[in-house]
Amino acid sequence: MSPYLLSKEVAERFRVDPSTVRRWLKSGRISGHRYGRDWRIPSSEVARMEAEARGEAA
Numbered sequence: 001m002s003p004y005l006l007s008k009e010v011a012e013r014f015r016v017d018p019s020t021v022r023r024w025l026k027s028g029r030i031s032g033h034r035y036g037r038d039w040r041i042p043s044s045e046v047a048r049m050e051a052e053a054r055g056e057a058a
Contacts, residue, residue, distance in 0.1 A: 004040040007032070013046065014053075 007025070011018040024030045025039055030049055032041040 003043055004033075005043060005046055007039040007041065010041050010046055014049070 005013075007021045008018050010030075011021045014021075021030070021041075022039065025032050025041075030041060030045050032039045032045065034040075
């Protein structure tokens with residue numbers, strides 16, 4: 001897996017709209033970095049969110 005995923009890739013993985021991912025970023029639910037007009041989310045954050053969704057401790 002790449003060290004960073006685009007917000008669109010995260011949205012596809014969680015089956016949500018990209019605007020939902022942007023809302024998560026702005027609220028602090030998930031951390032990422034803004035590059036130009038898009039966001040880059042570390043793969044470690046995505047793994048943490050997946051574990052959280054499964055009810056596991058990360």
